[in-house]
Amino acid sequence: MQPALPAELPAGAEPAQLTREVFGNVPAWAQTLFYLLAAAAVGVFVYGIVRRVRLWRKGRPACDAVSWRTAVRRLLRDVLLQKRLWGRGMASLAHVLLFSGFVVLLIGTTLIGVEHFLADVLGREPNAPVFHKGLYFGVYELVTDTFGVALIAGCGMFLVRRLRGTGSFARSPADVGVLVALLAIGVTGYAVESLRIIHAETRLAGLSPVGYLCAAAFQGTGIGREAAGQFHFLLWWTHAALALGFIALMPYTRLLHSLAGMVNLAIRDHALGVLQPVSIAEVETTGQIGVARLADFSYRQLIELDACVSCGRCEDSCPAFEAGKPLSPRNVVQDLVGAMNGPGLEQNVHGDVIAAETLWSCTTCGACADVCPLGISPMRMITDMRRYLIGEGALRGSPAVALQKTERAGNPWGMAASDRLAWAAGLDVPLASERPDFEWLYWVGCAAAYDRRAQKVARSVARLLKAANVNFAVLGTEERCTGESARRMGDEFLFQQLAEQNVATFASRGAKKILAHCPHCVNSLRNDYSQFGGQFEVVHHSQLLSELVQQGRLKPAAHGKSAAGSITYHDPCYLARVSGVTEPPRAVLAASASGTGQATVVELPRNRRQTACCGAGGGRMWFDDALAQRVGQTRVREIAASGSDTVAVACPFCLVMLTDGLAAHRPDVQVRDIAEVLAEAVFEREANS
Amino acid sequence: MKILVPTKRVPDTDQKIVATADGTRVAVDHIPYVINPFDAIALEEAVRIGERLGESVEVVAVGIGGEGYEQQLRTALATGAHRAVHVVCGQTLDPWNVARLLRAIVEWERPQLVLMGKQAVDDDASQTGQFLAALLDWPQATFASRLELQGERIRVERETDHGIETLNLPLPAVVTTDLRLNEPRYASLAAIMKAKKKPLDLIDAEKLGVTIDPRIEVLRYRSAETQRRCERVRSVDELIERLRNQVGAIV
Numbered sequence: 001m002q003p004a005l006p007a008e009l010p011a012g013a014e015p016a017q018l019t020r021e022v023f024g025n026v027p028a029w030a031q032t033l034f035y036l037l038a039a040a041a042v043g044v045f046v047y048g049i050v051r052r053v054r055l056w057r058k059g060r061p062a063c064d065a066v067s068w069r070t071a072v073r074r075l076l077r078d079v080l081l082q083k084r085l086w087g088r089g090m091a092s093l094a095h096v097l098l099f100s101g102f103v104v105l106l107i108g109t110t111l112i113g114v115e116h117f118l119a120d121v122l123g124r125e126p127n128a129p130v131f132h133k134g135l136y137f138g139v140y141e142l143v144t145d146t147f148g149v150a151l152i153a154g155c156g157m158f159l160v161r162r163l164r165g166t167g168s169f170a171r172s173p174a175d176v177g178v179l180v181a182l183l184a185i186g187v188t189g190y191a192v193e194s195l196r197i198i199h200a201e202t203r204l205a206g207l208s209p210v211g212y213l214c215a216a217a218f219q220g221t222g223i224g225r226e227a228a229g230q231f232h233f234l235l236w237w238t239h240a241a242l243a244l245g246f247i248a249l250m251p252y253t254r255l256l257h258s259l260a261g262m263v264n265l266a267i268r269d270h271a272l273g274v275l276q277p278v279s280i281a282e283v284e285t286t287g288q289i290g291v292a293r294l295a296d297f298s299y300r301q302l303i304e305l306d307a308c309v310s311c312g313r314c315e316d317s318c319p320a321f322e323a324g325k326p327l328s329p330r331n332v333v334q335d336l337v338g339a340m341n342g343p344g345l346e347q348n349v350h351g352d353v354i355a356a357e358t359l360w361s362c363t364t365c366g367a368c369a370d371v372c373p374l375g376i377s378p379m380r381m382i383t384d385m386r387r388y389l390i391g392e393g394a395l396r397g398s399p400a401v402a403l404q405k406t407e408r409a410g411n412p413w414g415m416a417a418s419d420r421l422a423w424a425a426g427l428d429v430p431l432a433s434e435r436p437d438f439e440w441l442y443w444v445g446c447a448a449a450y451d452r453r454a455q456k457v458a459r460s461v462a463r464l465l466k467a468a469n470v471n472f473a474v475l476g477t478e479e480r481c482t483g484e485s486a487r488r489m490g491d492e493f494l495f496q497q498l499a500e501q502n503v504a505t506f507a508s509r510g511a512k513k514i515l516a517h518c519p520h521c522v523n524s525l526r527n528d529y530s531q532f533g534g535q536f537e538v539v540h541h542s543q544l545l546s547e548l549v550q551q552g553r554l555k556p557a558a559h560g561k562s563a564a565g566s567i568t569y570h571d572p573c574y575l576a577r578v579s580g581v582t583e584p585p586r587a588v589l590a591a592s593a594s595g596t597g598q599a600t601v602v603e604l605p606r607n608r609r610q611t612a613c614c615g616a617g618g619g620r621m622w623f624d625d626a627l628a629q630r631v632g633q634t635r636v637r638e639i640a641a642s643g644s645d646t647v648a649v650a651c652p653f654c655l656v657m658l659t660d661g662l663a664a665h666r667p668d669v670q671v672r673d674i675a676e677v678l679a680e681a682v683f684e685r686e687a688n689s
Numbered sequence: 690m691k692i693l694v695p696t697k698r699v700p701d702t703d704q705k706i707v708a709t710a711d712g713t714r715v716a717v718d719h720i721p722y723v724i725n726p727f728d729a730i731a732l733e734e735a736v737r738i739g740e741r742l743g744e745s746v747e748v749v750a751v752g753i754g755g756e757g758y759e760q761q762l763r764t765a766l767a768t769g770a771h772r773a774v775h776v777v778c779g780q781t782l783d784p785w786n787v788a789r790l791l792r793a794i795v796e797w798e799r800p801q802l803v804l805m806g807k808q809a810v811d812d813d814a815s816q817t818g819q820f821l822a823a824l825l826d827w828p829q830a831t832f833a834s835r836l837e838l839q840g841e842r843i844r845v846e847r848e849t850d851h852g853i854e855t856l857n858l859p860l861p862a863v864v865t866t867d868l869r870l871n872e873p874r875y876a877s878l879a880a881i882m883k884a885k886k887k888p889l890d891l892i893d894a895e896k897l898g899v900t901i902d903p904r905i906e907v908l909r910y911r912s913a914e915t916q917r918r919c920e921r922v923r924s925v926d927e928l929i930e931r932l933r934n935q936v937g938a939i940v
Contacts, residue, residue, distance in 0.1 A: 280882065283879065283882050283883065284882060284885065287883055287886070288883065289879045289882075289883070290879075387879070390875070390877045390879055390880070391877065391879040391880050391883055392880065393767065393768060393769065393874040393875060393876055393877065393880045394874065395874065395875045395877075396872045396873070396874050396875065397872055400874065400875030401875075403875055403877065404723075404875055405703060407878070408701045408703065408704075408721040408723065409701065409703050409704070409721070414701075414703035415703065416703070416704055416705050418705070491877050491878070491879070492879060493877065493878035493879050493882065494877060494878055497878065
């Protein structure tokens with residue numbers, strides 16, 4: 001049956017404007033009541049926001065302020081364009097649909113409000129709108145109608161996911177309730193629109209395709225114009241009540257994430273490798289270090305807590321969680337949120353809220369902070385809480401011994417400082433004290449200084465630098481641990497003590513450019529040391545080596561063992577994710593393998609920024625874990641399954657962890673630093689020519 | 690209940706310690722110092738007793754020696770001692786005289802328990818605790834690997850060459866601690882800073898009325914010489930062959 005819709009002008013009618021009456025079919029008393037309810041809803045909303053802001057302001061001040069320009073750019077990129085949200089397939093799509101529908105309809109509704117207000121001020125008749133007419137109206141109807149579909153589709157997808165899925169995302173009754181409410185607002189919106197089309201005989205109703213189709217469907221049931229009017233009024237109220245209730249409840253439900261998240265994305269300080277320093281003077285006056293209570297977090301971190309929507313992406317990417325450790329970054333944040341909404345900001349969070357075991361499980365790989373669409377850093381909350389544990393003397397066993405040894409001997413192994421050059425025996429490596437005009441200061445690091453296996457990495461680097469005629473020097477016995485592990489374990493002052501010593505050494509030796517083969521040292525020297533007066537360029541050896549190959553100063557030719565088989569590459573977290581260096585090590589490997597016809601590197605399933613942690617970061621290197629309980633065992637299996645007979649790494653921690661792990665699965669797989677692979681290719685050539 | 694924990698300051702065990710060329714002393718000028726590891730275990734145990742029993746327990750750390758001792762006593766405070774006493778003494782001390790000075794401190798402080806390491810890792814004398822118990826005429830239990838306070842008594846499991854011996858002593862008593870008793874916590878710089886407000890009292894050794902009369906005279910220091918040679922063999926057979934024919938370890 002063809003619905004008799006007023007798509008055409010009724011014969012003999014005056015050519016009216018293309019518009020629709022605002023508050024059509026809604027009597028004056030109902031309009032007044034609506035505005036009263038709207039005011040109440042906004043009041044409840046504002047009260048909720050004010051309450052939250054008051055709470056946030058109880059946090060500590062944060063350091064660097066973000067400029068307005070940056071904040072606006074981030075709002076456009078991360079909020080409006082949802083840049084950080086992609087990467088989770090249908091869930092990402094669902095959010096973008098829901099978000100865009102919500103924003104467009106909110107703007108649409110606001111415009112109607114503005115129109116109604118202006119019309120009221122200018123004393124217009126109900127059918128003579130100020131701007132809600134003509135072409136504008138046509139576009140308006142089409143756009144809002146379309147985005148209504150987006151909203152409903154987004155809600156629908158999320159609901160299906162919650163009813164069926166088993167993923168890590170939030171699915172409490174409150175979470176489902178919010179989605180159902182939003183879906184109901186969308187559906188009642190279309191119902192109201194279609195009934196209005198029937199009742200008010202809206203012109204060119206096809207401009208709202210969905211409304212038009214719904215109207216046709218309603219008419220198919222034989223509903224009359226009068227009845228449509230009555231239903232319209234009823235549903236209009238339902239729609240209005242739902243929408244107002246929704247707005248009022250936003251700050252009290254999971255939807256708070258949209259507001260807190262927006263603020264957080266705009267103002268967060270987001271560099272993955274940066275931790276905020278604590279001053280000794282501050283601790284001497286307060287007698288406390290690190291986060292004991294929620295009020296010890298910075299106000300930004302409290303905003304982060306409210307921004308969390310419990311989507312679970314952090315949990316999905318957390319290597320400690322994957323290894324069955326008692327840590328889920330999502331739970332850390334949500335447990336803190338629970339404490340904030342329950343006992344309050346003064347409650348000590350250690351023990352009952354966050355267990356020490358949870359905090360010590362973190363490898364500070366940064367994956368959680370990197371994948372969070374809302375810019376939350378559970379990792380930094382963890383390191384801040386660790387500081388408290390360290391201040392309380394709550395760390396025991398092998399990691400405590402490592403810190404103690406670092407403090408006494410300047411390296412976590414507790415080896416004598418006089419042995420720092422043992423790795424270079426017979427290599428004639430220049431010392432900075434003897435060659436003051438060096439260009440590069442080669443920072444060897446404790447691992448390569450003392451660990452037998454890692455010493456070979458430093459030997460390879462030194463031989464390559466010499467072969468390429470790079471003017472470099474090492475500090476020798478003047479070098480101390482960077483304090484990177486110590487800082488990430490929460491031992492801030494041990495780190496600061498070491499940083500001050502090393503910065504003074506750099507200054508006395510005139511170091512401008514520092515080369516290191518350890519990504520943890522690279523990040524610490526770059527991001528940690530700049531907070532303590534260290535001003536120098538820091539480069540990872542993969543970067544310098546790939547440059548030397550490119551310039552033809554190193555000429556690899558593959559005769560080595562590693563080049564004969566296939567080779568895969570494991571991205572270190574602190575190189576790929578924290579420092580963003582992913583291609584230079586691959587270039588080094590490709591150059592080393594060229595000539596065998598296997599110039600490409602076999603990629604692991606998780607590579608580059610999405611790499612999986614070996615398990616040694618954040619001080620985990622010093623924890624005594626049984627092999628099966630170690631973080632990174634799934635990574636080891638991934639490498640074993642790649643079928644490669646060599647896995648190249650670019651970090652001494654990865655070298656140790658993967659060697660240990662592979663020894664149990666595939667002892668035939670060689671773990672080698674990229675410098676070793678390159679050195680083999682370069683020096684084999686020399687030996688053969 | 691008051692627990693007194695004497696703590697000795699010793700050179701860091703990770704460092705290479707050598708005698709000076711003239712053999713008159715040990716070259717320790719640039720070597721970091723630590724609390725004697727066995728004393729650290731005693732301190733940890735005392736702090737744990739305090740954590741279990743609450744505010745009725747007071748842990749007092751004692752150090753006897755020169756100015757450098759302050760650092761270790763601050764560490765002791767950061768570990769959880771409530772108070773520290775620094776007996777300032779510039780003379781070289783042997784275990785007998787340390788025990789005599791400690792007796793004076795014990796008579797002043799009147800603790801119910803003296804908990805200390807079974808020996809110091811610098812001279813490995815293992816005498817001070819025993820001397821002190823004798824001087825005080827208190828019961829003693831040495832080499833404790835487990836202890837439990839039972840009202841006015843203390844139950845101690847001690848490690849001997851033949852197994853575990855369990856003793857039950859009345860308090861006050863002297864107990865010296867072995868390695869396996871516990872794993873001491875880490876006193877970070879932050880913890881030391883937080884403990885800065887705890888009292889550290891200075892007492893001049895001379896005011897304790899003890900005249901130091903050394904019973905031990907050090908004649909000479911000499912560094913131990915170790916000559917280790919490493920070689921890699923190709924097979925088990927070669928190893929056996931070398932051990933048999935070159936080293937003579939297998940007949």
